[in-house]
Amino acid sequence: MFQQKSFSQLRPVAILCKVIATLACLVILLLVDIHHDVPSALYLWVILAGLCCWAATKVRSVGTLFILSTTVLAISAGCLAQVALIIGHPDYWLLPIGLMLSLPSAAIHIRPLHYLLSGALIWATDFYVIQPQFERPLDALLTLLAVGGALLTGVAVCSAYRHIRRTVFELQQQLHALAYQDTLTGLPNRRAFMEEVEGTGGRGFFLMIDIDDFKQINDRLGHAAGDQVLVEVGKILRATSPRHPIARLGGEEFAVAASVPDLAGAQLLAQAIVDAVHALQTHGLPLSVSIGVAERRLGEAAASWMHRADGALYAAKMAGKNRFVAVD
Incomplete structure (x- = not known):
């Protein structure tokens, strides 16, 4: 029951966040397209992300919502990384893109494991597309530490919000029992x-x-x-x-x-x-x-x-x- 309650509470927020991410990608592509040639395939990926947002409004399970949400985030990461390649100096955009997409989503995932998988896919997509070239080993180490710290922070945030939701849910159940249940016999009042x-x-x-x-x-x-x-x-x-x-x-x-x-x-x-x-x-x-x-x-x-x-x-x-x- 707690999972279903969390699902009903977080689904509208998750859908809204994914819509914002999709629209942001579309606006960025349009702005960049004014000065640079943006491949048409990127627009098709944004359309696919929009279809995933629409499909998320129809789902009734946590797993399906997670798959659709993660797909939208991965597409957004890939599109933004491609934009970074187009405008130049992609290495500078590696961390901002990953942080912008991974950390805010921590509060809207139902399970910490879901967030960890989603965040890891965002960073993997970001690295795969940009393929950064680190001039010094220290730069690579610091970047990986930043990525690991971001993922751990997201897991901590997701776990904290899950604990808060569970506490609120249990309090609601107790209040409902006090309002609608006879405490002695356990029968409805x-x-x-x-x-x-x-x-x-x-x-x-x-x-x-x-x-x-x-x-x-x-x-x-x-x-x-x-x-x-x-x-x-x-x-x-x-x-x-x-x-x-x-x-x-x-x-x-x-x-x-x-x-x-x-x-x-x-x-x-x-x-x-x-x-x-x-x-x-x-x-x-x-x-x-x-x-x-x-x-x-x-x-x-x-x-x-x-x-x-x-x-x-x-x-x-x-x-x-x-x-x-x-x-x-």
């Missing part, structure tokens, strides 16, 4: 449940579930035992309603939005929950739940649907608890 139910808008059956005499459990056995009961009831709901939205609404109240074809199916589900909870023993005490079942009317708001299920729950309590009551 009221907010998450209501958003999901409102989003569907279809027909179904609302099961409003309340643990009978829960206050007595807390008073007699303590809140730790009460928390254990809530957790166990949550497990039962997961087991009996694996395909339906479920939630802890708060306190001892739970809910299921059952997507079953008819009332008979909803009644079977409600009875299965009642039986499963009643079979549960905690600290020697039998447990039970009361359930109100209401079918959603066409176009009915979730709040109204819940209110009718709550009325059916009250009727189940009045009828003796440990049962369900369904209303039209």
Whole structure:
């Protein structure tokens, strides 16, 4: 999930950077062409880079985006190196071209290895086209040290940004859990449940579930035992309603939005929950739940649907608890 999130965040920036690089190459070629003869093949390479930028808007995988992005950078390095040969003194342009293309791209690569491969290809293209002639061994050594330092710096930057993205992603996940998940049972909370139910808008059956005499459990056995009961009831709901939205609404109240074809199916589900909870023993005490079942009317708001299920729950309590009551 983190990789996909990083991909969705970085792809627009990566595409924009590649478009800028392609346009920059085109502008430089046009300017140089005014005073020097620029081979037509260089324009074809720029067109190919533009096609790669367009293709990058369609991809859905990290690997394909990396290949297209690296291709654009390599083409840009090759074109700029050819321009350096045309205007003369190409050795002076070796480091500026490599640094200009390799270092800024460190922040937009998803993985450090991707950056290292891309940066190495940029420098390799730069060296291959220009083929610098070093008058002194020291010049060659210093140039290689500069290239190695640039690559290591880029890897460090890419790793740092990846760490920051992962930290932010984990914080977002934690905030989402706090906002949409019940911390005790791990079930969705009221907010998450209501958003999901409102989003569907279809027909179904609302099961409003309340643990009978829960206050007595807390008073007699303590809140730790009460928390254990809530957790166990949550497990039962997961087991009996694996395909339906479920939630802890708060306190001892739970809910299921059952997507079953008819009332008979909803009644079977409600009875299965009642039986499963009643079979549960905690600290020697039998447990039970009361359930109100209401079918959603066409176009009915979730709040109204819940209110009718709550009325059916009250009727189940009045009828003796440990049962369900369904209303039209």
